[in-house]
Amino acid sequence: MTLADILASLMPARDVVNDGPLLFGSAVLPNGLALHIVGATQGAPIGVDEALRLSGHVLDLARQEPGVILFLVDTSSQRMSRRDELLGLNEYLAHLAKSLLLAHARGHRTIGLLYGGSAAGAFIATALACDTLVALPGARPEVMDLPSMARVTKLPIEVLQDKAKSTPVFAPGLDNLAQMGAIAATWDPDRPLMEQLLQVLATPAGADDRGALGEARHGRLKAAALAGQVVQALVAAG
Numbered sequence: 646m647t648l649a650d651i652l653a654s655l656m657p658a659r660d661v662v663n664d665g666p667l668l669f670g671s672a673v674l675p676n677g678l679a680l681h682i683v684g685a686t687q688g689a690p691i692g693v694d695e696a697l698r699l700s701g702h703v704l705d706l707a708r709q710e711p712g713v714i715l716f717l718v719d720t721s722s723q724r725m726s727r728r729d730e731l732l733g734l735n736e737y738l739a740h741l742a743k744s745l746l747l748a749h750a751r752g753h754r755t756i757g758l759l760y761g762g763s764a765a766g767a768f769i770a771t772a773l774a775c776d777t778l779v780a781l782p783g784a785r786p787e788v789m790d791l792p793s794m795a796r797v798t799k800l801p802i803e804v805l806q807d808k809a810k811s812t813p814v815f816a817p818g819l820d821n822l823a824q825m826g827a828i829a830a831t832w833d834p835d836r837p838l839m840e841q842l843l844q845v846l847a848t849p850a851g852a853d854d855r856g857a858l859g860e861a862r863h864g865r866l867k868a869a870a871l872a873g874q875v876v877q878a879l880v881a882a883g
């Protein structure tokens with residue numbers, strides 16, 4: 646689906662403004678809640694300027710009455726330029742992620758809709774920072790591609806390619822991210838997207854259940870148990 650198709654299927658009556666590859670808009674859901682649209686689109690990378698613009702908008706929304714923030718994601722990765730790195734791009738991306746977490750803590754539902762590509766820090770600071778992440782068929786997520794993983798781990802890429810056949814942690818792509826629990830659901834493009842959004846909203850956002858979802862889908866068998874042990878240890882330590 647194109648971005649225009651997605652917007653039309655989500656909300657025929659809407660107010661959307663394009664700011665280059667960034668998207669900002671609003672609408673009213675059938676249940677009366679405010680729907681705030683935020684987007685990183687056109688497959689463009691996210692640099693310090695885009696991260697600052699997006700986080701500023703999310704912080705403005707966080708100050709408003711609780712509603713729904715829908716973050717549309719189609720990026721390449723973070724912008725790997727000398728300027729962005731010298732300005733501390735990692736801090737700007739962390740600021741964007743924390744802005745979404747703050748909005749969630751203040752009562753907003755934050756839902757990421759991945760419809761194109763996204764990778765690395767840009768993926769973590771947008772789609773994965775939302776309390777619920779859904780995707781459309783054809784989305785191309787990857788936290789780290791195998792050549793980059795080989796450089797970081799110092800393992801031959803052939804070893805990683807072999808592991809990726811049986812372990813989704815080592816493999817990029819929509820199916821693998823869904824199996825790990827990172828993507829809650831893949832929406833059906835032949836059904837109205839608004840209908841599917843309302844289905845997501847019908848389930849209140851509670852504690853982060855991605856570890857448990859990954860365990861149930863046999864994508865991450867240890868994450869939920871280990872996280873639980875950490876929480877228990879912290880509680881016991883006071």
